[in-house]
Amino acid sequence: MNYSDTTIVAATTAPFLSLEGVRKTYPGVVALDGFSMEVRPGEVIGLVGENGAGKSTLMKILGGVTRPDSGTITVDGVAHDGLTVEGSLGSGIAFVHQELNLFDNLDVAANIFFGREPLRGGPLKLVDRPKLRTQVAPLLKRVGANFSADTPVSALSLAQQQMVEIAKALSIRARLVILDEPTSSLPLAETDKLLDVIKALKAEGISVIFISHRLHEVERVADRVVVLRDGMLAGTLPKSAINHDQMVKLMIGRMLKEREKASEAAHAPGSVALSAKAVRTGAYPDRPVDLDVRHGEILGLAGLVGSGRTELARVLFGIDERFGGNIKLDGQELALGSAADAVANGIFLVPEDRKLTGVLLDLSIAENISLPNLPAHARHQLVSASAEAATAEKQKSNLGIKAPSVATRTGTLSGGNQQKVVLAKWLAMNPKVMILDEPTRGIDIGAKAEIYGLMRALADAGVAVLMISSDMEEVIGVSDRIAVMHEGQISGILDKDDFSQENVLLLAVGKKPK
Amino acid sequence: MSKKDLGLLILILVVGAVVAIINPRFLLPINLANTSNLIGLFGILSIGQAFVIITGGIELSVGSVVALLGTLFIDFIAVREMDWPLAFVLIIVLGAIIGLVHGWLITRLKLQPFVVTLCGLLIYRGVARFYTADGTAGFAFGQNFPELEFLTAGRSYGVPNSFIALIVISIVMWVVLHRSVFGRYLYAIGKNEEAAKYSGIRTGRVVMAAYVICGVLTALSAIYFAMYTRSISPASHGQFYELYAIAAAVLGGFSLRGGEGSLIGVLLGTVLLQELQNLVNLLGIPSSLNFAVMGGVILIGVLVDQQWGVFRARRLMLDATRKGAAGAPAE
Numbered sequence: 001m002n003y004s005d006t007t008i009v010a011a012t013t014a015p016f017l018s019l020e021g022v023r024k025t026y027p028g029v030v031a032l033d034g035f036s037m038e039v040r041p042g043e044v045i046g047l048v049g050e051n052g053a054g055k056s057t058l059m060k061i062l063g064g065v066t067r068p069d070s071g072t073i074t075v076d077g078v079a080h081d082g083l084t085v086e087g088s089l090g091s092g093i094a095f096v097h098q099e100l101n102l103f104d105n106l107d108v109a110a111n112i113f114f115g116r117e118p119l120r121g122g123p124l125k126l127v128d129r130p131k132l133r134t135q136v137a138p139l140l141k142r143v144g145a146n147f148s149a150d151t152p153v154s155a156l157s158l159a160q161q162q163m164v165e166i167a168k169a170l171s172i173r174a175r176l177v178i179l180d181e182p183t184s185s186l187p188l189a190e191t192d193k194l195l196d197v198i199k200a201l202k203a204e205g206i207s208v209i210f211i212s213h214r215l216h217e218v219e220r221v222a223d224r225v226v227v228l229r230d231g232m233l234a235g236t237l238p239k240s241a242i243n244h245d246q247m248v249k250l251m252i253g254r255m256l257k258e259r260e261k262a263s264e265a266a267h268a269p270g271s272v273a274l275s276a277k278a279v280r281t282g283a284y285p286d287r288p289v290d291l292d293v294r295h296g297e298i299l300g301l302a303g304l305v306g307s308g309r310t311e312l313a314r315v316l317f318g319i320d321e322r323f324g325g326n327i328k329l330d331g332q333e334l335a336l337g338s339a340a341d342a343v344a345n346g347i348f349l350v351p352e353d354r355k356l357t358g359v360l361l362d363l364s365i366a367e368n369i370s371l372p373n374l375p376a377h378a379r380h381q382l383v384s385a386s387a388e389a390a391t392a393e394k395q396k397s398n399l400g401i402k403a404p405s406v407a408t409r410t411g412t413l414s415g416g417n418q419q420k421v422v423l424a425k426w427l428a429m430n431p432k433v434m435i436l437d438e439p440t441r442g443i444d445i446g447a448k449a450e451i452y453g454l455m456r457a458l459a460d461a462g463v464a465v466l467m468i469s470s471d472m473e474e475v476i477g478v479s480d481r482i483a484v485m486h487e488g489q490i491s492g493i494l495d496k497d498d499f500s501q502e503n504v505l506l507l508a509v510g511k512k513p514k
Numbered sequence: 515m516s517k518k519d520l521g522l523l524i525l526i527l528v529v530g531a532v533v534a535i536i537n538p539r540f541l542l543p544i545n546l547a548n549t550s551n552l553i554g555l556f557g558i559l560s561i562g563q564a565f566v567i568i569t570g571g572i573e574l575s576v577g578s579v580v581a582l583l584g585t586l587f588i589d590f591i592a593v594r595e596m597d598w599p600l601a602f603v604l605i606i607v608l609g610a611i612i613g614l615v616h617g618w619l620i621t622r623l624k625l626q627p628f629v630v631t632l633c634g635l636l637i638y639r640g641v642a643r644f645y646t647a648d649g650t651a652g653f654a655f656g657q658n659f660p661e662l663e664f665l666t667a668g669r670s671y672g673v674p675n676s677f678i679a680l681i682v683i684s685i686v687m688w689v690v691l692h693r694s695v696f697g698r699y700l701y702a703i704g705k706n707e708e709a710a711k712y713s714g715i716r717t718g719r720v721v722m723a724a725y726v727i728c729g730v731l732t733a734l735s736a737i738y739f740a741m742y743t744r745s746i747s748p749a750s751h752g753q754f755y756e757l758y759a760i761a762a763a764v765l766g767g768f769s770l771r772g773g774e775g776s777l778i779g780v781l782l783g784t785v786l787l788q789e790l791q792n793l794v795n796l797l798g799i800p801s802s803l804n805f806a807v808m809g810g811v812i813l814i815g816v817l818v819d820q821q822w823g824v825f826r827a828r829r830l831m832l833d834a835t836r837k838g839a840a841g842a843p844a845e
Contacts, residue, residue, distance in 0.1 A: 319712065349712065
């Protein structure tokens with residue numbers, strides 16, 4: 001007999017958590033489709049999948065935030081139809097989210113025991129600080145913390161803050177800790193510390209679900225890898241079979257499928273419109289980016305969430321500060337101190353967050369469309385309502401914006417129509433470079449196709465189009481070239497002949513394409 | 515005129531009618547002239563405040579600015595015997611500079627408007643008191659400035675010229691706020707500064723301009739107040755005026771979050787506030803209750819407005835559900 005350690009554990013103990021046939025639908029989308037998995041005590045599960053594969057929904061179900069439509073969740077031998085937030089916490093499931101939920105104005109101890117502080121007797125119910133400290137110390141030791149309990153959280157690095165989150169999880173006697181993309185914003189050295197903490201948890205018999213896009217980290221810590229694809233279990237890899245290529249293969253599934261031929265006729269690429277040289281962003285100030293977008297092409301910008309695509313777009317649009325490097329438009333260097341500078345040069349951005357930055361929900365369609373170019377709709381600085389309406393009417397019929405009139409409040413429109421308003425305000429101004437950040441997110445299929453058509457029409461008219469997208473099929477179907485970002489840098493640029501989901505994904509995780 | 519403004523106008527007329535019935539002296543020309551003079555003085559101040567509030571900011575220093583610039587103005591023309599038009603221009607420029615500094619601190623150095631202008635409130639008051647060595651700035655016996663006095667404290671056809679000045683300024687500022695490119699930018703920034711920035715608007719400059727406008731109008735009203743009281747003790751002159759201005763704007767339908775409010779609204783708000791002051795005097799209510807009456811009316815006004823909004827939203831939803839239920843296919 002030659003059992004490895006993990007096999008013994010797996011063979012001798014009942015699973016702490018098991019999911020069976022869990023299904024969850026949202027209007028128009030099946031987020032999870034009969035998903036099953038189990039987690040044994042002391043087991044580290046790597047959970048991987050593309051953006052939109054259903055990981056977030058699964059987390060919400062485990063956290064008790066949403067109920068599945070059907071299926072069974074068994075925790076510690078007790079079967080449930082769905083969990084509540086209290087139920088999830090009470091049975092020892094703890095989350096450490098990508099965005100940390102710490103009060104950075106409080107110290108470590110106060111954060112760990114927030115709302116559960118040990119109190120002194122007496123009518124004032126003051127916090128018993130010495131007792132608090134003695135309770136926190138062993139927790140910090142268990143996560144290998146090198147900082148003390150009275151350090152303010154604002155003075156900690158990201159990895160240290162994550163240790164605080166994990167200590168918080170331990171303080172509620174967690175039996176399963178779910179880490180959601182914990183390393184996505186960590187520098188490499190910090191990542192190692194975090195992986196050590198995971199190993200320490202495992203040694204204590206605590207189970208871990210480790211969700212990450214960084215496959216080499218999954219390789220290092222996971223006992224078993226569960227791959228999600230399109231809401232279904234794409235496969236499970238035992239420790240011996242965990243390797244990068246296997247994971248990628250399961251994640252995209254359609255690797256062997258014939259490459260999708262883009263329907264659009266390829267046309268001769270134009271001259272370079274927008275050129276970024278050694279541009280560095282606030283997200284990755286140590287990683288210079290070079291990128292050229294040509295007239296008449298749609299350049300897809302792919303990469304995993306957090307790879308620095310949005311930050312790059314914001315720097316190119318002048319909204320974020322540029323940390324070095326230069327940007328040229330048609331060979332002319334641009335200062336780009338603000339979005340106003342970019343707009344004056346014909347560089348436009350359709351931002352990721354439509355409702356917060358794309359449109360002004362309280363203004364009418366016409367007012368939104370004229371806003372960036374208001375002086376052109378005014379005589380002697382006085383706004384001409386008729387000029388505004390004329391521009392808006394033209395764009396409304398061009399783009400097929402569905403609204404009773406151009407005086408309709410933009411906030412009352414559907415997501416797709418709001419996005420068309422964002423596009424309309426730029427189309428009315430003769431774009432040279434159009435940057436679109438997740439242009440079809442949250443938009444129904446019909447409007448999606450229209451927006452693709454618009455992008456192609458823009459490119460055909462000589463506009464340089466840069467499209468950021470996390471939707472693999474969109475990137476491959478729409479782009480003429482694909483640039484892929486990985487941890488703040490362009491890891492590769494694919495020409496049409498090399499387009500494949502596999503290549504994009506390989507570049508996105510920092511590997512060489514095939 | 516929006517529905518909100520109309521409601522406010524009706525309230526002003528109803529309160530006026532009630533006061534007139536109880537005490538007919540309300541309608542005497544002398545009382546109306548006095549009240550409209552005060553409306554003129556406070557109105558100019560409140561319009562300035564409104565331009566700042568529309569951007570989501572606040573200007574707490576206006577009372578102290580009224581004291582400081584008023585003191586300086588009287589000092590310039592009475593003690594230093596400067597030509598009054600020159601002094602007038604100097605004061606307006608000083609007002610603009612104060613606004614520019616506030617705007618610069620807020621937009622470039624990212625300080626909070628409340629903090630910046632609160633410090634202004636303390637600083638300008640202190641400087642004004644120091645400048646006169648805590649004494650009173652006033653005219654010497656027999657000093658006369660006939661043109662200036664006519665323009666500021668005089669009357670045309672029985673109407674105070676300060677009120678006429680307010681009307682002229684209101685018309686100009688109405689056009690600026692409701693018809694100009696700049697006015698649209700102000701509303702856009704007040705509604706959502708980020709989105710305005712993403713539309714290529716230089717939001718910093720626009721916000722700074724709003725503070726400059728406020729500074730200029732405050733300086734103008736400082737001159738009017740100085741010529742109205744004719745002597746200024748900087749320790750108390752203009753105290754709480756910032757609150758009158760903010761109250762007028764809030765009564766007039768401005769949201770302190772920005773992006774909401776109309777010029778007619780802030781005018782009507784000023785009128786109502788002065789009507790209430792007058793009411794306290796005329797109805798024999800102890801003048802110590804002055805502030806309490808004002809506070810009470812503003813609270814009730816804002817409450818009614820808020821509840822009306824909630825009521826309307828609920829009715830809309832009920833209508834929608836009823837329609838939805840009727841439209842559902844019958845089984």
